[in-house]
Structures are given as structure tokens and as C-alpha cells.
Amino acid sequence: MLQAQGRAVHQCDSGWVPVFVDQEQSISLMSVGFLLERPDEAVVWRGPKKTLIKQFVSDVAWGELDYLVVDTPPGTSDEHMAAVEALRPYRPLGALVVTTPQAVSVGDVRRELTFCRKTGLQVMGVVENMSGFACPHCAECTNIFSRGGGEELARLAGVPFLGSVPLDPELSRSLEEGRDFIQEFPKSPAFPALASIAREVLNATPALLC
Amino acid sequence: MLQAQGRAVHQCDSGWVPVFVDQEQSISLMSVGFLLERPDEAVVWRGPKKTLIKQFVSDVAWGELDYLVVDTPPGTSDEHMAAVEALRPYRPLGALVVTTPQAVSVGDVRRELTFCRKTGLQVMGVVENMSGFACPHCAECTNIFSRGGGEELARLAGVPFLGSVPLDPELSRSLEEGRDFIQEFPKSPAFPALASIAREVLNATPALLC
Numbered sequence: 001m002l003q004a005q006g007r008a009v010h011q012c013d014s015g016w017v018p019v020f021v022d023q024e025q026s027i028s029l030m031s032v033g034f035l036l037e038r039p040d041e042a043v044v045w046r047g048p049k050k051t052l053i054k055q056f057v058s059d060v061a062w063g064e065l066d067y068l069v070v071d072t073p074p075g076t077s078d079e080h081m082a083a084v085e086a087l088r089p090y091r092p093l094g095a096l097v098v099t100t101p102q103a104v105s106v107g108d109v110r111r112e113l114t115f116c117r118k119t120g121l122q123v124m125g126v127v128e129n130m131s132g133f134a135c136p137h138c139a140e141c142t143n144i145f146s147r148g149g150g151e152e153l154a155r156l157a158g159v160p161f162l163g164s165v166p167l168d169p170e171l172s173r174s175l176e177e178g179r180d181f182i183q184e185f186p187k188s189p190a191f192p193a194l195a196s197i198a199r200e201v202l203n204a205t206p207a208l209l210c
Numbered sequence: 211m212l213q214a215q216g217r218a219v220h221q222c223d224s225g226w227v228p229v230f231v232d233q234e235q236s237i238s239l240m241s242v243g244f245l246l247e248r249p250d251e252a253v254v255w256r257g258p259k260k261t262l263i264k265q266f267v268s269d270v271a272w273g274e275l276d277y278l279v280v281d282t283p284p285g286t287s288d289e290h291m292a293a294v295e296a297l298r299p300y301r302p303l304g305a306l307v308v309t310t311p312q313a314v315s316v317g318d319v320r321r322e323l324t325f326c327r328k329t330g331l332q333v334m335g336v337v338e339n340m341s342g343f344a345c346p347h348c349a350e351c352t353n354i355f356s357r358g359g360g361e362e363l364a365r366l367a368g369v370p371f372l373g374s375v376p377l378d379p380e381l382s383r384s385l386e387e388g389r390d391f392i393q394e395f396p397k398s399p400a401f402p403a404l405a406s407i408a409r410e411v412l413n414a415t416p417a418l419l420c
Contacts, residue, residue, distance in 0.1 A: 001314055049288075073283070073284070073285065074283070075283065077287075077289075078259075079287075102382060102385070102386055103386050104211055104385060104386070133343060133352075133354065133377075135345040135347060135348060135350065135352065136352060137345060137348050137350035137352075138345060138347050138348035138350065140345065140347035140348065142343075142345065142346060142347075142379055143379065144343065144377050144378075144379050144382060145379075145382050146382055146383070146386050167343075167354050168354075169352055169353065169354050169355075172312060172354060172355050172356055173356070175312070175314060176312055176313050176314070176356050
């Protein structure tokens with residue numbers, strides 16, 4: 001999505017140098033993908049994965065960061081636990097929990113909310129993804145994956161609901177082609193939802209904005 | 211999806227008795243969900259997950275089965291490895307690999323195909339899910355998540371392409387409400403695709419059909 005495939009991670013005195021994805025070096029990335037020899041190599045790490053996750057926090061020369069975003073797959077596994085533990089000394093702002101509108105997905109996410117509570121990770125809020133689709137031909141909206149699950153979940157868990165992101169072919173296209181969504185697709189259906197969620201996250205971190 | 215939430219697993223002399231989801235006892239289920247006290251409990255197992263996966267194969271009184279389907283999340287983790295190892299003595303037919311049409315998802319699935327090759331698991335074929343959406347109002351089709359990724363992937367990997375399942379609100383609804391998709395939604399857009407994929411899987415196992 002960030003057109004960083006095939007880029008390499010280098011060593012410097014203070015650790016691994018992350019990969020910069022833009023000219024201004026405003027976004028730096030670290031991924032196990034950069035450590036593999038070939039992009040279709042399966043990551044069949046057995047055992048020291050926990051160590052690797054820790055190293056991604058402590059051994060990368062991140063420099064000064066405004067935000068560190070850890071994108072995890074759904075679940076409540078050893079790896080999630082390792083990420084929470086590695087970040088604990090830095091007092092993370094919390095988890096942004098993403099669900100689709102269906103009951104099945106909401107069930108998974110309920111377990112994630114329990115995981116957050118158990119591990120002492122604050123929940124910044126719930127985002128509902130794949131939330132309805134407005135046909136580009138006739139403009140009629142279809143709730144392909146049911147509706148309202150995210151909002152209901154946030155209500156039940158007593159955490160903020162941050163918004164619903166609709167299914168959007170322009171967002172998919174932007175990610176497929178590694179294009180700048182903010183610059184190039186400001187009129188796409190997902191744009192206002194994503195902008196509003198971003199504002200909510202910024203509002204949750206006033207100290208950083210001073 | 212199978213309306214089995216809250217059901218309990220019992221012990222008998224030959225092991226755990228799986229949960230039956232229909233009157234005819236033609237489908238039996240085992241899930242870690244049945245072993246939790248509350249449905250929103252996070253599964254924060256540390257360590258013996260491998261053991262649990264092994265037990266689900268060896269310590270459940272499955273009886274005579276035509277098919278054992280192991281539904282895994284995407285990935286190539288310790289848990290996938292444990293499942294492959296536990297099933298190896300039973301000579302599994304192989305992996306049914308599911309992708310969405312986008313390049314991002316196809317990348318993940320390429321790693322899964324490498325994982326199958328490395329662990330000696332045959333690949334029965336690739337299925338493309340979320341493959342286009344026909345608007346129920348105007349019948350126009352939109353490829354919300356790009357298109358053709360699954361077929362291209364199968365071609366590159368030299369494995370069969372088994373079909374594309376479109377986005378289908380009726381399928382979502384059937385799963386949400388635990389209804390019988392085959393009986394109640396035979397005219398839904400996903401039906402012919404799923405029926406054809408099922409036939410392909412049956413054809414790949416001729417010995418069982420005699």
C-alpha cells in the first residue's frame with residue numbers, strides 16, 4: 001500500500017534504520033517483510049517472534065515520533081500480548097478497535113475489548129469498517145454486511161464510537177496503486193469518514209498538539 | 211453462524227464429544243469458544259496453544275467423518291503449523307486457499323502458498339472471495355476490491371482456480387441469522403459460485419464418493 005516493497009532495512013549505531021516512504025521522511029516504517037529475502041517468503045518463525053516484536057520497539061532507530069501506529073491482525077494472541085508488553089513503558093494512548101458491521105465480526109472484537117481490559121490497554125474507540133456501499137451507478141446504498149454492529153458494540157462496551165467507513169472502490173484503488181488518498185481522492189465516499197476519525201484521534205491526544 | 215453459541219462440550223470415554231448443530235447430527239463442531247466460560251472472554255492462551263490444537267484432532271470423539279474442515283485465520287503462524295502437523299498422519303486432502311481480489315490480500319496469500327509448499331501440504335485450489343458486487347437496485351456490477359487477483363495468483367502458483375464468490379447481502383444475512391443458505395437462498399448471487407466450488411472439492415476426492 002505504501003509502495004515500500006523490496007526496500008531494505010540498514011543498521012546504524014543506534015539500531016535498525018526504518019524505511020522512509022516519502023521524500024519528507026515524515027513516515028517511517030518497520031515490517032518483518034523488509035527482513036525477508038523474497039516477498040512471498042512465508043514467515044514461519046517459531047518461538048522468538050515475541051523477541052522480534054520487542055526489537056521492533058526497542059532496536060529500531062525511530063528518532064522523534066509524533067505517533068507510532070502498530071497495525072495488528074485481528075486476534076488476542078501471543079503476538080498481541082508481546083506488542084502490548086513492549087509498548088507499556090511508553091504509555092500507549094490506546095487501541096483503535098476496528099470491526100465490520102456483522103455479528104460474527106463483532107463477536108471477535110468483543111474478545112479483543114476484553115483482551116484490552118485484561119492487559120490494561122485503554123480503548124480509544126471503535127471504528128466500523130465496510131459499513132454500507134453506495135452504488136456509483138444508481139447511488140442507492142446497500143448494507144452488504146448488515147449494519148450498526150460497531151456502534152452497538154461501542155455502546156455495550158462503554159467506549160467511544162469513532163465512525164463508520166463505507167466500502168469505497170476509490171479507497172481500494174488508491175491502496176492498490178499506492179496513491180495519495182488525501183490528495184487525489186478528496187471526494188470519495190470514505191474520505192469524510194476517515195477525516196473525522198483522524199480528527200477524533202487527534203482530539204484524544206491534546207498534549208501532543210500544543 | 212451455526213447458532214451453536216453457548217453450547218457445551220462434554221466428556222465421554224473416548225474423549226470430548228463435539229457439538230452437533232443439526233437434528234440429523236450430520237455436522238459436528240469443535241471450537242475453543244465452547245471451552246470458555248463467557249462468549250466475550252479473550253483467548254489469551256500462552257504456550258500450550260499447540261497442544262490444544264493437537265487435542266482438537268486427537269482427543270475429540272469425532273466418530274466417522276466424511277470431511278474434517280479446519281477453518282483458520284489468515285497467516286502462517288505457529289498455530290497453522292500445529293494444525294498441519296497434527297493432521298499429517300491423516301493425510302489431509304489439502305488447503306483451500308481464500309483471497310480477496312486486491313494485491314494486498316494476494317500478497318498475504320502468496321506467503322500462505324509458500325507455507326503450504328514448505329510444510330508439504332497440497333493446495334486444492336484458490337478461491338476469490340468478495341469478488342464484485344451486483345447492485346440489487348440497478349443490477350450494475352462494481353468491483354469494490356479490484357478484480358482478478360485470485361485467478362492471477364492461481365496461475366502464477368500453478369494451482370487450480372476454483373471460482374469467485376461475489377459480495378452478497380443475502381449470504382451475509384443468512385450467516386447473521388443462522389439460516390440455511392442452501393434451502394432458503396438458492397437464487398442469491400453467491401449461490402452458483404459456492405455450489406460450483408463445492409463440486410470442485412468433491413471432484414478432488416473421488417475415493418470418498420464411491
